[in-house]
Amino acid sequence: MRLFFNNRPIILSDIEKIDSSIVKIDDNVSFQSDEFGYAPVYYYKDDHEHHIFDNTKACLDLKEEFLDKQALCDFLRYRFIPDGKTLDKRIIRLGPQDRLILNEENIVFSKKEETIFEKQNRLSLKDLLIRYFEKIRKKEVHIMFSGGIDSTLLVIAAYLAGKEVFTYSIDIQENGFSEAKFRKDIIKRYVKEHKELLLSKEDYLSALKALIDKRDIPFIYQDTSAFVWLIEKSDIPADEVFFGLGGDEWFFGYDRMVFSYMERILSNRFDLDSYGSDDIKGLSSIILSEIKDRVISPFKYISKVFDQDIISKVLLSKVYPEKNNQFKDGNTVNSIIDFEYKQEFPFNQAVRLNSIQEATGKKILLPFIQEEIFQLAIGLSFEDMMRNGRKKDIFFKEFKDYLPEDILKKKKSGFRIPLKNWFESEAWDIINKLVLNKPSLKNILNISKLEYEVRNKYTSEQKWYIMMLIHML
Known part of the structure; x- marks a missing residue:
């Protein structure tokens, strides 16, 4: 699609795929990306034309001279490229609610105004999730249900909100990869109808290759094509499907968050920069002896294991940069969550979600991605997130009256693909x-x-x- 604005050509490639809005106000035209950055929107300007498109390959062929080496390093470090950069120096990606403003002179790139979050504890996590489902007009809700704690809370909250709950699961017949036994009791108590499909290696590879052929942007998560396969095979009679994404990001569900937190704590006790990589094992043994003598938070997470390799990972896990962080008061928990909110979710998780949405035609809804839940999370301490070696302890604490005993005792595993075998x-x-x-x-x-x-x-x-x-x- 070619749009002429004040006699200047604007190229909009595959604009029907871009979930964004174009608004004309006075003499300006504003092109804004969607609320959470689901749908990728890229901008590039050459000598004669402005280009707005939904994938980096639609307009340009990457050449070595334009390869952004820092962006490449960021990808290898984070498994995604933060800050709206791309591998091509000439192209930027719009973040959530960023704008391109077309005026008489030029196109101006405008970033979303910084949202200042205040720590609030007005409602509990349980109340916020229940209220989310109460606001949904439809009686039926359709939830992707792995059996993990995040999707389990969605099932319970929807049930408590008076909804008829329909769930969909993937089962994998490989040792250690099936979560079916943890789903049974939840399904019996709270679910009206459940559909469970067996995913084979052949199904997975077929879905993976098909999605690679369709998608320009890499969906880093290995389960993306599996969810596409499940939604397509389940014939879900609804336009909207609920996912539990966001629980890990806001509530320290990932090892990288825990390791980074502990690394910063250790940095205050040891001069880590003075240790080379060859010294890490020696330092690890010193730290282990301290942990054994004084088992204090946050080291309860690893105190039962006393694994020197894990300590080494902690020491080398400088994952979260200090930049782009509104929490500059030294609160490490807040700064880590802030990075997840501003960088990991819009520039990584959103790619995964958009891949699923485009491939299936279903709208993906995320009850955990609410401003109030984020505000709740930044008001918590590390001990609220991680207590007695259990991640996301607040989830179990608030829903303990509704969870079966086996889930209360279950260790976090998440939905996983047997990548080595498949x-x-x-x-x-x-x-x-x-x-x-x-x-x-x-x-x-x-x-x-x-x-x-x-x-x-x-x-x-x-x-x-x-x-x-x-x-x-």
Whole structure:
């Protein structure tokens, strides 16, 4: 689509796919991305035209001279590219509610005004989730139900809000990957109708390859194609599907958050910068002896394990940068959650969600992604998030009267794909197809060396991220 504004051409590529708004106010036209940054919106200007498009390959062919090496490093570090950057120096990605304002002179990029969050504890997490479902007009709600604590809370909250709950699950017949036993009691108590489908290796690889062919932006999470497969096969009689995403991001559900918090605590006790990587093991043993003598928070998380490798991971886990952080008062919990809110969710999780939405035609709704729940989270201490070695302790505390005993005692595992058994042997064929589809990659990659290392050296996880990196190039 070509739009002329004051005789200047504006290129809008595949604009029907972009979930955004174009508004004309006085002499300005404002192009704004959606509330949470679900749908990717990119902007690029050359000598003669402005380009707005929904994927980085729609308009430009990445050449080595335009490769942003810092963005590449960020991808390898975070598994996504923060700050609205892309691998191409010329292209920016709009964050949630960012705007491109077209006036008589030019296009002006305007970032969303900083939201200042205040710590509030007016309502409990349980009350906020119940109220969310009470506001939904439809009687029936359809929830992706893994059996983990996040989706379990959605099922319970919807039931307590008086809804008829329909749930959908994937089962995987591999040792250690099935969560079916944890779903049974919840389904019996709170669910009107449940549908459970068995995902095979063949189903997964077929769905993965199809999604790679459709999508330009890499969906880093390995479960994305599995959820697409489940929604398509379940024939869900609704336009909206609920996911439990956001529980981990706001309430310290990821190891990276816990490790980073502990690293900062240790930084205050030890001069970590004076230790080289070769000294980490020695320092780890010193810290372990302290933990054994004085088991204090936050080290209760690992005190029962006393694993030197885990301590080493903690010491090397400087994951969260200090920049773009409204919490500059030294509150480490707040600064970590703030990074998840401003960077990880819009520039990583939103890609995953948009991939599912585009592939299935369903709108994905996230009850945990509410401003009030975020405000609740930033008012909590580390001990509220992590108590006696259990992540997201507040979830279990507030819903303890509704949770079966086996879930109360269950360790966090999350929905996982058996990547080693399902993907590792197929990885190079998929990667090679991506390379063959874009001959210009030969100018950036050493293909023969890449093939050797993928076939002989990389773990299944490393192969996955290499595949997604090449997918993005």
